[in-house]
Amino acid sequence: MRPLHPIDFIFLSLEKRQQPMHVGGLFLFEIPEHAPATFIQDLVQDIRNSKSIPIPPFNNRLSGLFWDEDEEFDLDHHFRHISLPHPGRIRELLAYISQEHSTLIDRAKPLWTCNIIEGIEGNRFAMYFKIHHAMVDGIAGMRLVEKSLSKDQQAKSIVPPWCVEGPRAKRLKEAKKGSTKKILGLLKDQFEAVPKVMYELSQTVMKDMGRNPHYVSSFQAPKSILNQRVSASRRFAAQSFELNRLRSIASALDVTINDVILAVCSGALREYLLSQNSLPAKPLIAMVPASIRDDDSDVSNRITMILANLGTHQADPLKRLETIRRSVLNAKQRFKRMTSGQILNYSALVYSAAGLNILSGMMPKRQAFNLVISNVPGPREPLYWNGAKLDALFPASIVLDGQALNITMTSYLDKLEVGLIACRNALPKMQNLLTHLEDEIQRFESLIEAETFEKNLTVTG
Numbered sequence: 001m002r003p004l005h006p007i008d009f010i011f012l013s014l015e016k017r018q019q020p021m022h023v024g025g026l027f028l029f030e031i032p033e034h035a036p037a038t039f040i041q042d043l044v045q046d047i048r049n050s051k052s053i054p055i056p057p058f059n060n061r062l063s064g065l066f067w068d069e070d071e072e073f074d075l076d077h078h079f080r081h082i083s084l085p086h087p088g089r090i091r092e093l094l095a096y097i098s099q100e101h102s103t104l105i106d107r108a109k110p111l112w113t114c115n116i117i118e119g120i121e122g123n124r125f126a127m128y129f130k131i132h133h134a135m136v137d138g139i140a141g142m143r144l145v146e147k148s149l150s151k152d153q154q155a156k157s158i159v160p161p162w163c164v165e166g167p168r169a170k171r172l173k174e175a176k177k178g179s180t181k182k183i184l185g186l187l188k189d190q191f192e193a194v195p196k197v198m199y200e201l202s203q204t205v206m207k208d209m210g211r212n213p214h215y216v217s218s219f220q221a222p223k224s225i226l227n228q229r230v231s232a233s234r235r236f237a238a239q240s241f242e243l244n245r246l247r248s249i250a251s252a253l254d255v256t257i258n259d260v261i262l263a264v265c266s267g268a269l270r271e272y273l274l275s276q277n278s279l280p281a282k283p284l285i286a287m288v289p290a291s292i293r294d295d296d297s298d299v300s301n302r303i304t305m306i307l308a309n310l311g312t313h314q315a316d317p318l319k320r321l322e323t324i325r326r327s328v329l330n331a332k333q334r335f336k337r338m339t340s341g342q343i344l345n346y347s348a349l350v351y352s353a354a355g356l357n358i359l360s361g362m363m364p365k366r367q368a369f370n371l372v373i374s375n376v377p378g379p380r381e382p383l384y385w386n387g388a389k390l391d392a393l394f395p396a397s398i399v400l401d402g403q404a405l406n407i408t409m410t411s412y413l414d415k416l417e418v419g420l421i422a423c424r425n426a427l428p429k430m431q432n433l434l435t436h437l438e439d440e441i442q443r444f445e446s447l448i449e450a451e452t453f454e455k456n457l458t459v460t461g
Contacts, residue, residue, distance in 0.1 A: 024131070024397075026128050027145070028125075028390070029124060032388055054162045055163060057136065070109065079113075081116045090121075097236045111134065112129070112131035137289070142377070145161055149384060149385050155386075155387075216331070225278045226404050228426040259321060262310065263444070265310070271436040286369060287308075288328070288375075289374045371406065394419040404426035
């Protein structure tokens with residue numbers, strides 16, 4: 001038994017029918033050449049027949065304010081095998097994921113499900129995995145899935161993702177006699193963080209608010225169509241982009257690749273909102289989760305939030321990029337002065353009002369940010385599952401009342417995998433954002449080419 005972290009508790013408290021609080025991932029696999037026609041059925045049967053025992057967090061269920069082991073774990077409750085209707089295009093696959101991502105997970109059991117999906121064109125199959133955000137953050141979720149896959153194409157052993165044991169899971173399975181001591185230790189850490197957290201809060205109020213032009217407060221996000229009450233209906237859209245294109249832009253402009261990613265999202269959002277005649281006069285504010293994980297753990301939440309000014313009121317993409325860079329740098333410099341525990345407590349205090357507003361809906365016209373943009377590092381080497389190569393993986397995250405769009409990305413090999421999740425009723429033609437992302441990348445590439453050409457002319461002249 002282990003206690004809920006305050007952030008875990010917030011994710012659980014925020015959940016309601018039209019606001020599921022799980023994260024997910026869509027994993028596309030290529031069926032190996034010369035594989036038998038029963039390849040997928042055999043894989044599913046091997047999983048069901050596996051003697052491996054589920055490990056934390058997959059065997060943990062809610063018990064009040066604690067996670068406790070599910071003594072009556074039932075695999076059939078969590079694991080399903082389905083087939084897409086013909087013709088099994090990506091369109092049909094994304095429509096199915098949209099529906100699945102809209103449904104709540106049963107709280108009487110461990111908070112996750114896994115679907116194996118066959119009937120996909122191009123000799124492929126998929127795995128869609130969803131797990132409650134109270135159990136893992138994006139980094140932890142990515143590690144859990146990575147551990148279930150192999151770097152060896154010839155490896156044939158099937159160990160289900162929920163049975164792959166990592167260092168953190170081993171520690172969680174240790175004798176429970178130390179649980180009380182652990183809880184007291186956590187409380188002690190919380191108490192010792194108070195003085196530093198209060199000091200940083202005072203510095204924020206005295207030095208940053210209203211004085212630092214690059215400081216982004218939780219009170220300046222403008223009203224927009226992104227910030228409506230959401231229904232239970234979701235739309236999921238996904239696409240891959242070449243990472244080298246983004247790296248080249250970052251190198252040419254001497255910024256980080258994350259700065260470029262935010263700038264590309266900013267430009268895409270600007271174009272989408274212009275197409276809907278809904279671009280606010282003030283810049284959109286993005287909440288950007290940042291990992292403060294200082295261990296190899298794959299359980300619980302170790303994230304904080306950075307508020308980034310997206311500069312969407314500016315037509316010039318380079319000016320938007322500079323606005324983004326400065327606002328993110330300002331937040332990072334503040335966190336450098338704190339430990340991970342202090343950062344978690346600082347974030348909980350600073351953003352508690354925003355969380356309470358989302359939970360209560362007391363101020364529907366006010367929001368701390370307009371959307372969430374998250375970039376989770378992914379695998380750098382090809383991965384395989386029973387010989388089937390992982391072709392792509394697309395994250396699916398959370399939308400909330402007042403936060404109708406979430407953009408989540410992860411890297412895999414030489415690609416940036418983008419997953420968009422939105423309330424279907426609030427944002428029409430949301431999938432057009434994918435086209436706008438490509439257009440914005442091309443816009444930066446054209447600017448760099450023009451600048452390079454001009455420099456070459458100057459040199460030769």
